[in-house]
Amino acid sequence: MSRTPASKPGRIGHMGFDDEIERSAAPVFVRAALERMVEADPDLLDRLREDDRMRRSLLAVVAASRSLTRLLEGHPDARGILADLDARPPVDNATVEHLVHWKHLEYLRIAARDLTGLDDLEATGQALTRLAIDVLESACAMSLAEGLAVIGMGKLGGQELNYSSDIDVVFVSEGRREDIEPLARQVMGIAKQCFRVDANLRPEGRDGPLVRSIDSYEAYWDRWAEPWEFQALLKAMPVAGDAALGRRWHDTAQRWLWSRPFSADDLRSLRTMKRRAEAEVTKRGLADREIKRGPGGIRDIEFTVQLLQLVHGHSDPALRSPNTLATLRELAAADYIGDDDANLLGQSYRFYRAVEHRLQLVDDQQVHTLPTNEAAVDQLARVLGYRDSVEGTAVERLRSELRRRQVTVRSIHERIYFRPLLEAFAGATEAMSPEAAVERLTAFGFTDAKRTQAAVRELTRGLNRSSRLMQQLLPLLLDWLSTSPDPDLGLLMLRNLFGTAERTRLLVEAFRDSAEVAQRLCTLVGTSRLLGDTIAHNPDLVARLPYEERLLTLPRDQLVASARAAIAWRGELADRQEALRRWKDRHLLGIAARDIFGHASLETVGEDLTRLAEATLEAALASLDPRVPFAVIGMGRFGGAELSYPSDLDVLFVYEGTSTTATEEASRVATRLVRFVGGSTPAERIFEVDADLRPEGKQGPLARSFDGFLSYWRDYAQTWERQAMVRARPVAGDRDLAERLLGALEPRVWGTGLTPDEVLEIRRMKARVENERIPPGEDPLFHLKLGRGSLSDVEFTAQMLQLRSGVRATGTLPALAALERADVLDGSDADVLAEAYRYCGEVRNRWFLVNSAPSDSLPTQPEPLRWLARSLDTTPTELRERYRRVTRRARRVVERVFYGQQG
Incomplete structure (x- = not known):
């Protein structure tokens, strides 16, 4: 040709x-x-x-x-x-x-x-199937094969035959084998005059009996059947012979197929079998030309569809069609696969089958491989409708489309066929009605039965409307929520997340592609209402949860550029505030998620929060367009780059200039910066900004000139102000100005050590903090910040030792290490203080997330204490006992090293 x-x-x-x-x-x-x-x-x-x-x-x-x-x-x-x-x-x-x-x-x-x-393809497949069924019916009639049912398998059962398909069949009869088997062979013999008939899909293949009873099939399925044999039952349909017997066999097969758990081992077995078949194609050098078994070919589409059927069909009868395209449409309609993926797979399947049909029509041969002969390929391309054009010859256009389809299909197949969600579903594919879900709540650890039952019912109703995939996912979600600190909160937050069609769509897509997304989301929303609300406002962030690199905090320069871009085009202050607050929340979610998932230490969290705060101040300050050199100096935890979630931003504002105009401009910038970042109300707040460490405190000007700082420090600075400057560091604005000021103040801060009176003053101030600063309602015995042996004890001790010795380090933990290296602090004492600092800091951070509000002492109520303990993977008793251990040991060091007590 x-x-x-x-x-x-x-x-x-x-x-x-x-x-x-x-x-x-x-x-x-x-x-x-x-x-x-x-x-x-x-x-x-x-x-x-x-x-x-x-x-x-x-x-x-x-x-x-x-x-x-x-x-x-x-x-x-x-x-x-x-x-x-x-x-x-x-x-x-x-x-x-x-x-x-x-x-x-x-x-x-x-x-x-x-x-x-x-x-079209589907009508052609149905017509070829009807042709084969008529032949089999005729063969049964001509053989007088009463009491024999013919079951179509493979493409025959799926009504999607090719022109040269094998006709896969199995036989069932309740008659005596010696009587019925010759009739079955006669049926096959007649049918083979018209088609290639293959009965090797029967139990035990060629070595097994040609005909079995229903009981015999059941015995085999119960004891010997491999996962691929259950996969083959997806397409099993009675096609000829005894119709009533065929229906009985089919009902029995369906019961075995869909009541049998589909396990993770079954999943691995099917993947292994497919991998071996592909390896054989590759070994023969046919991968690029083989449209059926090659990578990205028909088998990739069929196996993807069938695996999703096996995983989800237990709970969703609508997925039990034997036809590939019909099932693909249903998978998309129910959100088991995305619409775009389903369309691409469907289009590619039709393309491949058209190529396959044209290949087989040439000589009525079972061909699935493009010819090597160029004239034959040219003939194929033209029969398919390709013609030479400016885009290339007919052959080039066919091969180009084939390569494009192979790459597309392979990509989708690997993403779906190997996605972890299938592993999660394997063996756990029972869908849950609201009633069934409610029955499990107590066992899962849900305590607020009435509220949680209402949430389950509402959630399930929403999932029924939006996605059958999500209905099946509910048991897994409840399992994962049950391991979160507060399952009741998690379920309520999850219900809220599905409150809109847009959020539902984003979540379904994310869950479909990754079980880890769903599992990690359950952990976050079951830990913190604050994080759940952030996700509700930013549902696109859910897809990032499994990928640590996508949760990492950007370097400072990139963060600043990102923050500036977020507010650059907004004119009104309120609009810029809102944009910057949303920007901050999105980045805060990444920090908190890595913290909760155990991927970030206390030091890392502190550094990340500090960078986030610096970028916020830089962007806000730049938007105010200062007309004088203006700098922000970080103090306290902010200056030490060790912020916690509830930390204020302790700052000093310095500007260059002595004129009235400069003073007024600096005052304008400082006031508006505090208002921009701190907000006029808690709802507007991005960070709490505290400038009370400035000279003269609240009584002094918000921003002070360079010369004004030097004058104040020369004449009025007190010991506590020297101590505060231990952690001072430029954080935003004119860095050169800030560094010049800190350099000028350095001799006053570090040059003279501490006199006995100054040491006594620091000790007295610390005692006042212990006695007066713990707010009413917070437990002084378990206070993470101001309790004996807790954060403030360690900070005061490190700072006093630094001032006495001149050992400089920004941040408490780096200071302890530096003091140890300088032989100012004994190594074991440094370890004890560092352990207490880390423990109290980590618990305080986690309690903020669990409580979704600042609180500096361990909770006194049993439920919140239990939520906090579960979040830290411990028990309430052990949480309190460890607090006692580490703070008691730290307090002994503080009393000896800081207070100078002996014995």
Whole structure:
């Protein structure tokens, strides 16, 4: 069927439709075949000239198929079939020869309808399936095979046969094997005159009996069947013989298929089997040309669909169709697969099957591989409708589309077929009604039964409307929520997350692609209402949860650029505040998530929060456009780069200039900066800004000039102010100005050590803090910040030792390490203080997230204490006992080293 650019009139001369011949996929072959037919049947030419439909059908068939061309040349009645493609010839099973000839005629009609575009892929597959079923029914009737049911497997059962498919069957009968098996073989023998019939999918394959009873099938499925055999049952359908028996067998098979748990081991087994089949194709060097078993081919699509059926079909009967395209549509409708992925897989499946059909029509051979002969590939491309164009030759365009489809399908297949959510579902695929969910709540650790029952019902109603995938996911979600600190809170937050169609869509897509997304989301919303609310406002962040690199805090320069971009185009202060607050919350979620997932130490959390605060101040300050050199100096934990979640931003504001104009501008900038970042109300707050460590405290100007700072420090600075400057550091604005000021103050802060009176003053101030600063309602015995042996004890001790020795380090933990290296602090004492600092800092951070509000002492109520303890993977008793241990040891060091007590 080689092609030349143009064909010359043959013996018959012009036919009257020569242009159509030239436009066919194989002009030379078509003209030669027509000449032979017309020579044998001279009336044919007139019929073709007069009958447009017959002519188009004949040209399309002859251009595509040598085997059908031979049929048309040898059987005049075959040419008559093309005159009316709507008229299906009646089944003729008078003899085997009659049945074979009828099969060829109907096969021709189906092919002609396909090649002329009257039928799409699904209609063609159904027509070929009906043809095969009629042959099997005729074979049963001709064999007098009573009491025998024929079950179609594979593409026969799925009503998606190819032109040269094997007809996969198994047989069932309740009769005696010695009586019924010869009849089954006779049925196969007749059917094999029309099709390749394969019964090797039966239990034990070729070594097993050809016919089994239903009980025998059940015994085999119970004890011996492999996962792939249950996969094969997806497409099992009664097709011929005893209809009632066939239905009984099918009902039994369905019960075994869908009541049997689909385990993670089954999942791995099927993946291994497929991997071996692919390796064989690759070994034979056919990966690029094999459209069925090669990477990105038909099998990738079919296995993806079937695996999703096996995983989800236990709970969703709508997924139990044996047909690939029908199931693919249902998977998309129920959100088990995204619409885009489903469309691409469906389009690629139709493309591959069209190529497969055209390959098989050439010589009625079971072919799935592109030919190596270029002329044959050219012929294939043209039968498929490709023509040479500016985009390339017909062959180049076909190969380009094939490569594109292979890459696309493989990518989707690997993303779905190997996604972890399938592992999570395997063995846990029972869907839950609201009633069933409620029954499990107590066992799962949910305590507020009435509120939680209402949440489950509301959530399930919403999931039923939006996604059957999510309905199935509910048991897993409840399992994961049960391991979170507060399952009741988690369920309520999860219900709130599904409050809008947009959020539901984002969550379904994220859950579908990753079980870890769902599991980690359950952990976060079951830990913190604050984080749950952040996610509700930023549902796109959910997809980042499994990827630590996507949760990392950016370097400072990138954070600053990002913060500035977030507010750059907004004019009103309120709009800029809102944008910056949303920006901060999005980045805070990453910090908190890494903390909760155990991927960030106390030091890392402190550094990340500090960078976030610095970027916030830089962006806010830049938007105010200071007209004098203006700098922000971080103090306290902010200056030490060791912020906690509830920390205020302790700051000093310094500007350059002595004029009234400069003073007024600096005051404007400082006031507006505090208002911008601190907000006028808690709802507007981005960070709490505290400038009370400035000279003269609240009584002094908010911003002070460079010279004003030097004058104050020369004449009025007190010991506590020296101590505060231990952690002072430039954090925003004019860095050179800030560094010059700190350099100028350095001799006053560090140069003189501490006199005995100054040491006594620091000790007295610390004692006042212990006695006066713990707010009412907070437990002084378990106070994480101001309690004996807790954070403030360690900070005061480190700072006093630094001032006495001149050892400089920014931050408490780095200071302890530096003091140890300088032999100012004994190594064991440094370890004890560092342990207490880390423990109290970590618990305080976590309690803020769990409580979703600042609180510096361990909770006194049992429930909040339990939530906090679970979040830290411990028990309430052990949490309090460890607090006692580490703070008691730290306090002993503080009393000896800080207070100078002996013994």
